[in-house]
Amino acid sequence: MPDDTRELPAANEGLYRFLGGSPLTVAFRLVLLSILVGVVLAAIGFDPWNILSSIRLLFQRIWDLGFDAINGLWRYFLLGAVIVIPLWLLSRLFSAPRGR
Structure with a gap:
């Protein structure tokens, strides 16, 4: 069975650990969450x-x-x-x- 996981360099491993995933995935999640929270806050008048x-x-x-x-x-x-x-x-x- 082939192993699809790649070894990350030590610098990238620390960044991934700090962000909680890959930077692009984390940025996408943060954008979606920000839009959702913004809609809710706008609905209550913020x-x-x-x-x-x-x-x-x-x-x-x-x-x-x-x-x-x-x-x-x-x-x-x-x-x-x-x-x-x-x-x-x-x-x-x-x-x-x-x-x-």
């Missing part, structure tokens, strides 16, 4: 030219969204409680055990 402002704006939006979610939950709670609490109270009153 701007590469003003990254600090984008991070601050992201945290502000998350903060606002959190309190909007609490406000929405509170409204749903009140809407449901208008029906659930009286029905629960009536069921407790009518199913109360009779005195002995």
Whole structure:
């Protein structure tokens, strides 16, 4: 069975070990990963030219969204409680055990 692995010179072996593979393969992976991460960051509103402002704006939006979610939950709670609490109270009153 022929051995397809080649012996690399010591300088190239160190470079391959440092990069985690051949330089061309590592560069290709880094380009693809950078594009993927860039798409995700653009989707959540990051701007590469003003990254600090984008991070601050992201945290502000998350903060606002959190309190909007609490406000929405509170409204749903009140809407449901208008029906659930009286029905629960009536069921407790009518199913109360009779005195002995």
